[in-house]
Amino acid sequence: MTRGLRALSKSPGYFALAVMTLALGVGSATVMFSVTESALWRPLPFPSPGRLVLVTDRDRKSFSEGAPVKRAEFLAWRGRARSFRALAATGWGAAHNITGAGLGERIQTQSVTANFFATLGFAPTLGRDFTAADESGGGRRVMLTDAYWRSRFGASTDVIGATIKLDGEVYTIAGVLPKAFHLDFTSDPDLYLPLDLSPAAGLRPRRELGVIGRLAPGVTIAAARAEMEAMGREPAGRDGGDWTTNVEDLRASFNKFRRGPLLLFFGFAVLGLVVACANVAALQLARYAGRRRESALRIALGANRLRLAREAMAESAWIAVPGAGAGVLLSMWGLDGVRKFMPLGDFVRSEQIQMDAWTLAFVLAVCGATVLLFALAPVFSAGKIDPIVALRTSKRGMGGETEKRASVFVMAEVAISFVLLFAAGLFMRTHKSLLETPMGFDARHVAAMRVSPGGAQRPASGEMRTFARRVLEAAGAVPGVGKAAISGGLPLQFDSRAMVGTATRQAQDSLARIISPTYFDVLSIPLLAGRPFTNRDSETAPRVAIVNRRLARKLFGAENAVGKTLQIAEGGSAAIATGEADIVGVAADTKELGLNEIDFDDVYLPFEQNPLRSIYVAAKIGGDSVAADAAIGDIQRQLRGIEREVTISDAATMEQRLDEGLRGNRSRVFLVTLFAA
Numbered sequence: 001m002t003r004g005l006r007a008l009s010k011s012p013g014y015f016a017l018a019v020m021t022l023a024l025g026v027g028s029a030t031v032m033f034s035v036t037e038s039a040l041w042r043p044l045p046f047p048s049p050g051r052l053v054l055v056t057d058r059d060r061k062s063f064s065e066g067a068p069v070k071r072a073e074f075l076a077w078r079g080r081a082r083s084f085r086a087l088a089a090t091g092w093g094a095a096h097n098i099t100g101a102g103l104g105e106r107i108q109t110q111s112v113t114a115n116f117f118a119t120l121g122f123a124p125t126l127g128r129d130f131t132a133a134d135e136s137g138g139g140r141r142v143m144l145t146d147a148y149w150r151s152r153f154g155a156s157t158d159v160i161g162a163t164i165k166l167d168g169e170v171y172t173i174a175g176v177l178p179k180a181f182h183l184d185f186t187s188d189p190d191l192y193l194p195l196d197l198s199p200a201a202g203l204r205p206r207r208e209l210g211v212i213g214r215l216a217p218g219v220t221i222a223a224a225r226a227e228m229e230a231m232g233r234e235p236a237g238r239d240g241g242d243w244t245t246n247v248e249d250l251r252a253s254f255n256k257f258r259r260g261p262l263l264l265f266f267g268f269a270v271l272g273l274v275v276a277c278a279n280v281a282a283l284q285l286a287r288y289a290g291r292r293r294e295s296a297l298r299i300a301l302g303a304n305r306l307r308l309a310r311e312a313m314a315e316s317a318w319i320a321v322p323g324a325g326a327g328v329l330l331s332m333w334g335l336d337g338v339r340k341f342m343p344l345g346d347f348v349r350s351e352q353i354q355m356d357a358w359t360l361a362f363v364l365a366v367c368g369a370t371v372l373l374f375a376l377a378p379v380f381s382a383g384k385i386d387p388i389v390a391l392r393t394s395k396r397g398m399g400g401e402t403e404k405r406a407s408v409f410v411m412a413e414v415a416i417s418f419v420l421l422f423a424a425g426l427f428m429r430t431h432k433s434l435l436e437t438p439m440g441f442d443a444r445h446v447a448a449m450r451v452s453p454g455g456a457q458r459p460a461s462g463e464m465r466t467f468a469r470r471v472l473e474a475a476g477a478v479p480g481v482g483k484a485a486i487s488g489g490l491p492l493q494f495d496s497r498a499m500v501g502t503a504t505r506q507a508q509d510s511l512a513r514i515i516s517p518t519y520f521d522v523l524s525i526p527l528l529a530g531r532p533f534t535n536r537d538s539e540t541a542p543r544v545a546i547v548n549r550r551l552a553r554k555l556f557g558a559e560n561a562v563g564k565t566l567q568i569a570e571g572g573s574a575a576i577a578t579g580e581a582d583i584v585g586v587a588a589d590t591k592e593l594g595l596n597e598i599d600f601d602d603v604y605l606p607f608e609q610n611p612l613r614s615i616y617v618a619a620k621i622g623g624d625s626v627a628a629d630a631a632i633g634d635i636q637r638q639l640r641g642i643e644r645e646v647t648i649s650d651a652a653t654m655e656q657r658l659d660e661g662l663r664g665n666r667s668r669v670f671l672v673t674l675f676a677a
Helices: 002-009 012-041 071-080 116-120 132-136 146-153 221-232 250-289 292-300 305-341 357-382 387-392 400-435 461-476 549-556 625-639 654-661 663-676
Strands: 052-059 084-090 094-098 105-112 141-144 163-166 169-176 191-194 210-215 243-249 446-452 481-487 496-501 508-515 527-530 544-548 565-571 579-587 602-606 615-621 647-653
Touching: 012 250, 012 305, 012 357, 052 221, 052 250, 071 084, 071 221, 084 105, 084 116, 105 647, 116 210, 141 146, 210 221, 221 243, 243 250, 250 305, 250 357, 250 400, 305 357, 446 625, 446 654, 461 481, 461 615, 461 625, 496 549, 544 549, 544 565, 549 579, 549 602, 579 602, 615 625, 625 647, 647 654
Parallel strands: 105 191, 141 169, 508 602, 544 579
Antiparallel strands: 052 210, 052 243, 084 210, 094 105, 094 163, 141 191, 163 169, 446 615, 446 647, 481 508, 481 615, 496 508, 496 565, 527 579, 544 602, 565 579
């Protein structure tokens, strides 16, 4: 080992270059291995995680990956399925207002069955778990996460039995969850509510439950799937289609949609590591070629070729070990950058990305493999040296065989680098195409934020109409604001959904956006036919709707949709009433859920006829982007004057929201470009 270090110390430039080259390759590969291992391969942080499964409905006609479950179905399964030690359910996450002295706060909640935490293998550290009585619909209990307990209540042990107000209704704190409890397969809420499984709730036909099961001892996933498929063929609770029930591993079910991108970038990182190793191996060959006469002389004097091989291995180890160590340090900084700059919310389990024992094992494996790779090429060349020929010739540089091997390494480097450069070009082109994609609206100089009133959880419709009018007046009174509008959601953001059709066409799922008459003006969405909503479209006027061009063509073909009647069979929000609505306009298609999404079928409904409890206010600001950014604070101050417990959240300009929407694509371009470089 000491001889290898002495030999390298005579060429410090080569030594530093080889270590640095290897460190860059190991560092990038280790970062992506940590991300991939954390997201795809690391077991869920629950006791016996391999026994946890996700149970979904699936329509074989539509090839759906899996649909949420109806409450009646879940209750039937929980009472009859024998393949599970426990079946638990969770509803959609929801946002609520916590109000009190001072400003309001908007938090995320999750509704779960009483056995949800026990199914996952956890119990509260303070207080008690939910009980079956809490599922009756009248249980006003909440369970705090450890993070929210510490941030909101200062980790006080006196919170058990204390009350809080959610949307104006009083709830009692039942318990606090352990610090180690994280859903891990989705984002954690601030607190949990008991899921309403009362008979009245069971009458709702919507598919809205995610069902998690813990397999009974000795039962396999295949056996559980067979039992659930047999139950799924029964007609009870089904609504057309060729429905069946699927059972799959919980971790795999939430990772499958991100598996491809993660493995792709991990593959890019491995290619970068291969290039780095090939680079150092080629340097080793070049270095060895300059020492052929020295090696030939030592062989002529009786040196053992095996000893020369050991020295080559030692010299390679002095490159591989420091290179791997430096690569680990680089990967630690790289992981900090990943957590800071990449859109981790796009990756399931992203908050748990870190280096662990598997990552270190990966680095050790890379280190051992590189030692062998760097040493094998010179060793094979040494075995073919003819001392007499080598000592007679005065030629410097590589011999024929060595030069061929070096050429192979160089060609491999060029080929792999070309692949990475080509991929980087494709990603850059995709990013450029996204920037040039018509959005259907103008995001410039628009500030927006979510606003909710204090008070009762279900205020009267008239109260919400009054609140919305006051919000519009307050926002419009801010200096620099040209027009203000309200809506249930913003472009690139989900609002609600509705099943819409006509008297002759079956209802189909569409995006529904509840808006004020000024919405199209504020966001500069073109109206292609008909008229916008007006103040005359009140709660007492005939119901009206505006559809986008895509939905109009799908329902009416080349006919003019204005004046036709729309049938709303089901609303995704309680504010959307079923029944008929006259189409008064056709709007241009807009990007609703993402810049890289296809156009959706959209139906717009007037707020006065469909009042929501939580709304977004969007204001068109005169001037530049800086003025729009500065106006956010002025609008917030004006809105807080409406009432003492008003809650304001998610404030940003539309340009900032667009920038955030492009963040994931920019990160992917940056990563593949980095690997190519």
